[in-house]
Amino acid sequence: MSTAPQSFPQTDSSSGAGPTFAMLSCAHGAEDVVKESIAETGWRLAFSRPGFVTAKHDDPVPLPTGIFIRTTSRSLGSAKSSDGDELIDRLVEAISPLSLPFDHLHVWPRDRVPVGRFDFEPGGDEVSNAVAERILKRLGPERLRCSTANEIAQPSQSVLDVILVTPSHWFFGTHTATTLPTRWPGGVQPVAPEYEPISRxxxxxxxxxxxxxxxxxxxxxxxxxxxxxxxxxxxxxxxxxxxxxxxxxxxxxxxxxxxxxxxxxxxxxxxxxxxxxxxxxxxxxxxxxxxxxxxxxxxxxxxxxxxxxxxxxxxxxxxxxxxxxxxxxxxxxxxxxxxxxxxxxxxxxxxxxxxxxxxxx
The missing domain is CATH 3.40.50.150 (Vaccinia Virus protein VP39)
Known part of the structure; x- marks a missing residue:
């Protein structure tokens, strides 16, 4: 097992003091557009992968938004390990200074390929759903009010976000639900069709x-x-x-x-x-x-x-x-x-x- 160094210091920028650290999800292939748009407003880029961008702003500013930004969270850092329990340990350490419990837990993977290619659709998958269940069980009611992971949040509720850059490399963050996409897990609408859809x-x-x-x-x-x-x-x-x-x-x-x-x-x-x-x-x-x-x-x-x-x-x-x-x-x-x-x-x-x-x- 090895634990990666945190991408950002463990600073709670939601308090209004110090710099702001953000992690952003987008479609695979749209990250360059996202980087360009946030750089224009003073954000400095850090770690990124297709479909995922992190950045730092020297001032306590609101999280960035934009046409191509699917989700934005205040970053709490990251961890890399082949051991799931070790990753959850790092998550627990990251949220320990914050006001608890959170109202919701949202866990999802970054887009591994462009939407529609090889029939890929964004959102949770078997691995992220299993991870979500392990985190939910470990954190318990003292840290999470929700009884199920990846529920739709209500306006003003707090959300703990875990993004799987890979199954062994997680980023942690938090956001407050406001607009409808920010209420959806990973910014992807949960839909249960009445019948099998004719097309996507x-x-x-x-x-x-x-x-x-x-x-x-x-x-x-x-x-x-x-x-x-x-x-x-x-x-x-x-x-x-x-x-x-x-x-x-x-x-x-x-x-x-x-x-x-x-x-x-x-x-x-x-x-x-x-x-x-x-x-x-x-x-x-x-x-x-x-x-x-x-x-x-x-x-x-x-x-x-x-x-x-x-x-x-x-x-x-x-x-x-x-x-x-x-x-x-x-x-x-x-x-x-x-x-x-x-x-x-x-x-x-x-x-x-x-x-x-x-x-x-």
């Missing part, structure tokens, strides 16, 4: 809808542009919405035959605007260039026929270096005069970002 677009839609805060209700009419084969439509139908799918490609029969679904086998820009009449929500996930996507959406939302309240638009990057184009795309969306624009690289996104656009009523 189901999970993307579920996360986008939850993160956006859009108030989708049973009986609302939603349009999905780029709907085939029907993963996202399946989520919308599961939620009780009426759905219009627009895509030249065929829909899965389970969606095509649903009584609350209508399919237009065409491109959205070729359809008369009356097709969108009465629709309150629009999801867009087409394999076209972002500028063409925005042009299509703008023509729809600015139409006199439109009653669109909220848009969830997937913008394909192709390469994370194209993240530099996001401010330009945002300016284009601002020309629509929306009430609100939020942008996030969702945990389920590949090399793409989601724009959540709220239109005025």
């Amino acid at each position: 677009a189901y999970y993307k839609a579920a996360e986008a809808i939850a993160w956006s805060g859009f108030d989708l209700r049973p009986g609302d009419l939603a349009v999905e542009v780029g709907s085939a084969p029907g993963g996202a439509c399946g989520r919308l139908l599961e939620m009780g919405l009426d759905v219009i799918g627009i895509d030249p490609a065929d829909m899965d029969p389970r969606i095509a035959d649903h009584p609350r679904f209508v399919h237009y086998p065409a491109r959205a820009g070729d359809l008369p605007r009356r097709v969108f009449r009465g629709a309150k929500w629009m999801l867009v996930d087409s394999a076209v260039k972002p500028d063409a996507t925005l042009s299509t959406v703008r023509n729809i939302v600015e139409s006199r026929e439109s009653s669109i309240r909220g848009c969830l638009i997937t913008m394909k990057l192709g390469d994370f270096e194209r993240a530099s184009q996001i401010p330009r795309w945002r300016r284009e969306v601002e020309r629509w005069r929306p009430e609100r624009i939020e942008i996030r690289h969702l945990a389920r996104n590949r090399c793409e970002v989601c724009f959540a656009v709220t239109m005025p009523t």
